[in-house]
Amino acid sequence: MRSLVDAAFSSEPESAPELASAPPEGVTVRSLRDVLETEPGLLEGRLDLAGGPTHFAALNTALFADGLWIDVPAGLCVEQPIQLSHAIRASSEPGVTYPRVLVTLGENAELDLIESYIGGDPKQLTNSVVEVDLGPNAKLSHVRVHQNEGLQVGRVDVRQSADSRYRSTVVTLGGALLRCDVRCLLDGKGAECQLDGVYLLDGEDLVDHHTRVEHRAPHCRSEQTYRGIIDGKATAVFDGIVVVHRDAQKTEAHQENRNLLLSESATVHTKPHLEIDADDVICSHGATVGSLDDEQLFYLRARGVPKELAHAMLTYAFLKSIVDRVTHEPTRATLREALLARIPHAEAIRGIT
Numbered sequence: 001m002r003s004l005v006d007a008a009f010s011s012e013p014e015s016a017p018e019l020a021s022a023p024p025e026g027v028t029v030r031s032l033r034d035v036l037e038t039e040p041g042l043l044e045g046r047l048d049l050a051g052g053p054t055h056f057a058a059l060n061t062a063l064f065a066d067g068l069w070i071d072v073p074a075g076l077c078v079e080q081p082i083q084l085s086h087a088i089r090a091s092s093e094p095g096v097t098y099p100r101v102l103v104t105l106g107e108n109a110e111l112d113l114i115e116s117y118i119g120g121d122p123k124q125l126t127n128s129v130v131e132v133d134l135g136p137n138a139k140l141s142h143v144r145v146h147q148n149e150g151l152q153v154g155r156v157d158v159r160q161s162a163d164s165r166y167r168s169t170v171v172t173l174g175g176a177l178l179r180c181d182v183r184c185l186l187d188g189k190g191a192e193c194q195l196d197g198v199y200l201l202d203g204e205d206l207v208d209h210h211t212r213v214e215h216r217a218p219h220c221r222s223e224q225t226y227r228g229i230i231d232g233k234a235t236a237v238f239d240g241i242v243v244v245h246r247d248a249q250k251t252e253a254h255q256e257n258r259n260l261l262l263s264e265s266a267t268v269h270t271k272p273h274l275e276i277d278a279d280d281v282i283c284s285h286g287a288t289v290g291s292l293d294d295e296q297l298f299y300l301r302a303r304g305v306p307k308e309l310a311h312a313m314l315t316y317a318f319l320k321s322i323v324d325r326v327t328h329e330p331t332r333a334t335l336r337e338a339l340l341a342r343i344p345h346a347e348a349i350r351g352i353t
Helices: 002-008 032-038 055-063 294-302 307-323 329-340 346-352
Strands: 028-031 068-072 082-088 095-097 100-105 110-119 124-134 139-148 151-160 165-172 177-186 192-201 206-215 221-230 235-244 251-261 267-276 281-290
Touching (some): 055 124, 124 139, 165 177, 192 235, 206 221, 307 346, 329 346
Parallel strands (some): 082 110, 139 165, 177 206, 251 281
Antiparallel strands (some): 028 068
16 A cells, blocks of 8 residues: 555655644643554554544555644543644645544543644645544534645544533635545434534635534434535535434434535535434434525615625625634634635625624
8 A cells, every 4th residue: 555655646754733832731642653652552442443444544544654642631621722733835746644633531521622724735635534532521622624725635533422522613715625524423322413514615626525423322412514605616515424323212413504606607516314223313404505695685785785795794694603603712713714814805894793
């Protein structure tokens, strides 16, 4: 496998993702390479925790040079978020990097994690894997921001124990070619996950979001809400699946994907679906694809708002409603600004909001 990759890419070992600041007191951050060399038993069952990896995740497992292990001990509630930056370096030669992050939370632990994939180069492929292992009643809020103009494939695997809570917010601001998979395994009774996502595309962007939530225990709840705006000749894909296993009675699971097309050449493929093998469940799924609401546009135009500004205001509001669910206020503000940076008439919208 390595020889095939080396034939296609001039790959060199990359450094681990960078921490924006020193880890909070009580949180342990270690090099995955160091742990694998000195105490591999500590990672038993924690790498490839979702089972045998497939496709690009297997390639990451085979070839990653280093990574980070973030461990929050039982009972620790971390007040300040941990921020990880994955900076993609420009290069004159084709290349590939394999970022790897493992996050483990003990019983009753709480953490906010913010990941940023920034920079980008059309010659560079980023193939990332993030794994999350939540102990009983642990809570993780995970924000993932894509501002990468290069090629990117990413996977997030989450394993949840009883009564744990996982909240994911994926913000994708364009991408020449991007595929992001989020997979949650609800292994313990009473576990809950909330998967939110927004994507704002134009030009010839191609962005592909896949989610998979497996209900393996009873009394679990999941909700997925993804919203996208597609302009120019861009293409978006949303493929979400909920699997309810036979023993996962009293499951509640909901999926929603809403899309706005701002040009006749924009394309979206959406497929939320369910696989249910239990009989005592509450499940729903739905998708919409359309343009901006004519009545809302008329309402704004009738009050003197210029047409282009009205379009921009409705576009921003459509995505802002998801970003506003992020619990950490400074992160919410940063994400709002990131959206405004890609929307016309940003200054006018700031003055209104």
